[in-house]
Amino acid sequence: MGTQKLLIAIDGPAGVGKSSAGKAVALKYGLSFLSTGEMYRCLGWKALQLGLPLDDDERVCAAAKAINWGFERLPDSSLKILIDGVYLGDKLLADDIGQAASKTSALPKARAVITEKQKQMALEGGLVMEGRDIGTIIAPFAKVKIYLTATAEVRAERRVLQLKEKGQSANYDELLASIKARDERDSNRKTAPLKPAADAVIIDTSALNLERVILKITELVDERSL
Numbered sequence: 595m596g597t598q599k600l601l602i603a604i605d606g607p608a609g610v611g612k613s614s615a616g617k618a619v620a621l622k623y624g625l626s627f628l629s630t631g632e633m634y635r636c637l638g639w640k641a642l643q644l645g646l647p648l649d650d651d652e653r654v655c656a657a658a659k660a661i662n663w664g665f666e667r668l669p670d671s672s673l674k675i676l677i678d679g680v681y682l683g684d685k686l687l688a689d690d691i692g693q694a695a696s697k698t699s700a701l702p703k704a705r706a707v708i709t710e711k712q713k714q715m716a717l718e719g720g721l722v723m724e725g726r727d728i729g730t731i732i733a734p735f736a737k738v739k740i741y742l743t744a745t746a747e748v749r750a751e752r753r754v755l756q757l758k759e760k761g762q763s764a765n766y767d768e769l770l771a772s773i774k775a776r777d778e779r780d781s782n783r784k785t786a787p788l789k790p791a792a793d794a795v796i797i798d799t800s801a802l803n804l805e806r807v808i809l810k811i812t813e814l815v816d817e818r819s820l
């Protein structure tokens with residue numbers, strides 16, 4: 595099979611390096627990279643903007659249905675996500691948006707709306723999709739399914755470095771607590787919980803640098819898809 599319709603699924607918990615690895619892999623194979631978490635962050639942002647209770651599935655679902663999505667490919671392979679014509683960029687990285695995304699993404703009706711959109715995009719292919727349920731729900735047909743994992747402590751340390759590089763303040767203990775809270779919620783929710791697909795290849799990145807992770811993924815892609 596050519597790379598035109600290739601679909602690579604990368605799942606795993608918050609802060610494990612899915613985006614950095616996914617973008618590099620997408621560039622190598624001429625694919626686009628989609629962060630599905632960013633779509634949930636957009637939904638969380640919208641719910642906060644509208645002042646909706648984050649546990650009100652009916653109202654968050656209505657807000658999700660009304661979203662007009664836009665996607666533009668950037669030179670680094672990633673799809674820039676526009677919500678109702680607005681690009682939120684780094685604003686989406688704020689911790690309150692992450693928590694709002696984690697809460698609203700657990701609402702079954704609201705989630706179904708986003709899931710539908712992501713399934714359509716997966717069927718079109720030509721993507722590296724990163725998220726929590728890509729290999730299990732969105733694209734169970736993907737030939738390459740990766741599940742990245744790392745200890746919460748390692749992920750918190752990486753997040754501190756990332757934020758500092760962006761000139762933002764970072765508190766290790768707070769970030770660690772936030773990561774653990776999100777892991778707990780994302781893994782234990784009823785709808786599409788975070789878990790590896792039965793046929794996913796699990797890569798523990800705790801002791802691996804980014805280059806090694808990218809290499810492992812590309813070896814797998816070459817083995818499975820070409």
Ligand code: DC
Pocket residue numbers: 608609630631632634635692695696699700724725726727728776780
């Ligand atoms: O990957 P991220 O940290 O940007 O994701 C933000 C939240 O969105 C995360 O806590 C859980 C949710 N999410 C999800 O439920 N399913 C996905 N495929 C991606 C993210």
